[in-house]
Amino acid sequence: ESMNNPVSKTRLTEMYDNLKLLQWPKVKDQLKSRKRNPKEAKDLIQKTFGNASDEMKRRRQQIEEMFQQSESSSGPTPQKVKEYRQLTVQNLQMALFHTNKEELLKEVKEDLRPLTSECYWLSCLMALNNPPLQPDWKNHVPGFDSW
Template sequence: MGNCFRSALKQKEEELKSVKDSLTEMETFYKETLHEARSALKQEEGQIESLEDRLIKMCTYQKNLYEARSALTQKDQELKSLKDRMTEMETLYKEKLHEARSALKQKDEELKSVRDRVAPDLTLSIKTGDTESMNNPVSKTKLTEMYNKLKLLQWPKIKDHLKSNAVNREFTRDLTQKMFKDAAEEMERKKKQIDEVFGLIENSSGLTPQKVKEFRQLTIHSLQMNLYHSRKEDLLQSPFLDDEAQYSQDVMENFRLLASECYWLGCLMALNNPPLQPDWENHVPGMDAWDIFPRNIKSV
């Protein structure tokens, strides 16, 4: 009986060992399977992360592509706008160039007309320097005579009217000087315009500097003659006083007469070669405080 018990125990031990071995094999198998599953899962996770990275890059690329296309569209619009402006500017410049050429052609024709009329006498005058040899109503001698007429004949009559109406002497003196000054400045502006035209002519016409100088002097002389034959009142800007309402009609008429005479004569004197003006700096009034006109005129 003891042998039977041992035999049964041994059999049970062998069965237990077999079960343990089976469990060990199963555990090993499951561990290997679990390891493989984890490895596969990790690999899948890596692939998913890589896919996510690619998706992010694709989204970024698409965003950049959209921004690039938007920027390109904006640049195209800016380029079109710039081309339109350049076309407008080109059209404007062509029009201005055409106007300048037309004006230059007109000036050439006017110069030719003036030259044909007075060139012989004036050319001789320029070459000899004898401006008084011409029968010239605006020569220095004639201008001096006109100034003396204004000072000695016209001014005393105007002065009496102003004094009888208690007009301020300093104001009258300042007005007189202002008219001569304004006239000189306006004529200087016109001479600069003439110089600009003759600068273009000298650069494009092929004329010698001496010829250009002669034609320029002809043009200034023509302007001087036009002013000489103009109505003096038409040259005076209106209003020429800041507060005309404070003066009576009689006073305003005398102010206007004085101002127009001074402005007209100032224009003619400023166009002389060389320009002339009353010698304000060396003027010493005489016994009469209303003696506001200098004794002499001088070259500027």
């Protein structure tokens, strides 16, 4: 794993930890001051991660289907096709990394948009990792995010 890669597994884990440990408490305080429902925010975050992951699975599948068609025609060896397929996914991941996060989700309520945009963006990057990464909601530290 290259430490220069901004979307390496290590960097993605660091970005997720930053989101969870630094950004979420700030947003949580803002929501508390506005008397927002904590369950609504938590559900929205989990839904956002799930939606982004599902969208990236669909995109990966489209890439797989495209390269399967290429494999049947005469051309590069299967190993080369596999390499190019992985490079295509990595290029998609890098393109998303450099995308303006705010442009990804515009339909979310304004006070939650920065956090949900960050969650969607990070989840896309995590889902495109090889192997894909996903938050472990079931084994989340109890009480860590208590309101």
